[in-house]
Amino acid sequence: MVLKDLIKPENLVYGKSKVQEDVYMHYCPGCSHGVVHKILSELIEELGIQEKTVGVAPVGCAVFAYNYIDIDWQQASHGRAPAVATGISRMYPENFVFTYQGDGDLASIGAGEIMHACNRGENILVVFINNGIYGMTGGQMAPTTLEGMVTSTTPTGRNVDLNGYPMKITNLMAQLPGTSYVTRQAVHTAAAARKCKRSLKKAIENVLAKKGTSFVEVVSTCNSGWKMTPVAANIWMEMNMIPYYPLGDIKDSVKGGHIIEK
Amino acid sequence: MAKVRGAVVVDNEGCKGCGLCVEACPEDVLRLNREVNSRGYHYTYMENPEQCIGCANCGVVCPDTCITVYRMKI
Numbered sequence: 055m056v057l058k059d060l061i062k063p064e065n066l067v068y069g070k071s072k073v074q075e076d077v078y079m080h081y082c083p084g085c086s087h088g089v090v091h092k093i094l095s096e097l098i099e100e101l102g103i104q105e106k107t108v109g110v111a112p113v114g115c116a117v118f119a120y121n122y123i124d125i126d127w128q129q130a131s132h133g134r135a136p137a138v139a140t141g142i143s144r145m146y147p148e149n150f151v152f153t154y155q156g157d158g159d160l161a162s163i164g165a166g167e168i169m170h171a172c173n174r175g176e177n178i179l180v181v182f183i184n185n186g187i188y189g190m191t192g193g194q195m196a197p198t199t200l201e202g203m204v205t206s207t208t209p210t211g212r213n214v215d216l217n218g219y220p221m222k223i224t225n226l227m228a229q230l231p232g233t234s235y236v237t238r239q240a241v242h243t244a245a246a247a248r249k250c251k252r253s254l255k256k257a258i259e260n261v262l263a264k265k266g267t268s269f270v271e272v273v274s275t276c277n278s279g280w281k282m283t284p285v286a287a288n289i290w291m292e293m294n295m296i297p298y299y300p301l302g303d304i305k306d307s308v309k310g311g312h313i314i315e316k
Numbered sequence: 317m318a319k320v321r322g323a324v325v326v327d328n329e330g331c332k333g334c335g336l337c338v339e340a341c342p343e344d345v346l347r348l349n350r351e352v353n354s355r356g357y358h359y360t361y362m363e364n365p366e367q368c369i370g371c372a373n374c375g376v377v378c379p380d381t382c383i384t385v386y387r388m389k390i
């Protein structure tokens with residue numbers, strides 16, 4: 055059998071979503087942001103919601119997300135995406151609104167905004183990319199940086215007496231009655247990425263059904279910031295990040311309902 | 317049992333040579349090229365095309381969506 059007999063439209067099993075723009079992304083080689091962008095594009099296409107989806111892009115490496123997914127976007131200032139998304143989803147309740155935020159953006163400068171949006175149960179999806187550092191600005195410590203983790207601002211490792219403890223912000227959000235679905239996923243293997251896609255699908259469906267805030271953390275790598283190869287960064291993440299930030303659903307309930315912490 | 321054959325097409329110019337697809341492939345199909353593309357990256361190619369089962373693991377993990385996967389029963 056020759057390859058040209060195989061490479062035919064009827065045999066296509068995986069390709070680029072039409073919702074994803076046909077441009078090269080600026081992300082570093084191997085960056086998790088790209089995988090999450092791709093999953094979101096696929097879901098927006100599969101659920102047929104391209105016309106009614108509005109993304110709110112953060113400050114951070116994903117600041118250019120509006121160049122990559124062909125939907126309506128609004129840029130928010132650092133950490134303020136949940137407040138901007140609140141306004142959009144309240145004015146356009148029939149639209150599907152999501153924020154896309156890094157850990158510096160969401161857990162540090164925007165800690166107030168995310169807490170109150172989740173507490174109010176705004177009908178939005180929050181996609182939270184936790185790569186343990188401030189990626190865009192050169193790998194500084196973030197609230198999520200692990201104890202002992204070397205970053206450009208903690209050259210001898212994070213010292214919890216000096217810098218506090220790595221914050222499990224997703225677990226905190228699960229405690230708030232406004233959130234209905236809270237989960238932590240990853241995209242470093244094909245199995246993890248497929249599972250993450252199922253979680254994001256459920257989260258989007260919850261927002262479409264007006265069930266309040268859905269919060270999806272994606273434990274991610276920033277191999278340039280971590281100063282590793284992409285493959286080594288995945289291994290490091292599996293050995294260090296995932297034990298502290300374990301994967302799986304944290305809450306699967308209804309807005310205002312009981313907090314069932316798994 | 318029906319056998320499956322797969323094949324991938326790589327967007328050579330879009331590939332950033334991160335190697336995640338090479339790691340994700342269960343059948344040892346992919347390698348990074350010694351040559352580089354116009355952006356200086358060692359792009360992926362099928363070193364062992366006959367081994368591909370079209371599982372799409374490589375495509376799913378590629379952050380730059382450079383891999384299109386085909387599969388057919390034979």
Ligand SMILES: Cc1ncc(C[n+]2csc(CCOP(=O)(O)OP(=O)(O)O)c2C)c(N)n1
Nearest residue numbers: 113114115132156157158159187188189190
């Ligand atoms: C008000 C304000 N303060 C600081 C900055 C500088 N700044 C730009 S990106 C960034 C960190 C983003 O890190 P994170 O949210 O973790 O996203 P990542 O780049 O890792 O995806 C900071 C502090 C800014 N742009 N605006």
Ligand code: SF4
Nearest residue numbers: 341368369371372374
């Ligand atoms: S489709 Fe599966 S078997 Fe084929 S190259 Fe990709 S990962 Fe390997």
Ligand code: SF4
Nearest residue numbers: 331332334335337378
């Ligand atoms: S995962 Fe994508 S970008 Fe990385 S080497 Fe493979 S084809 Fe290239």
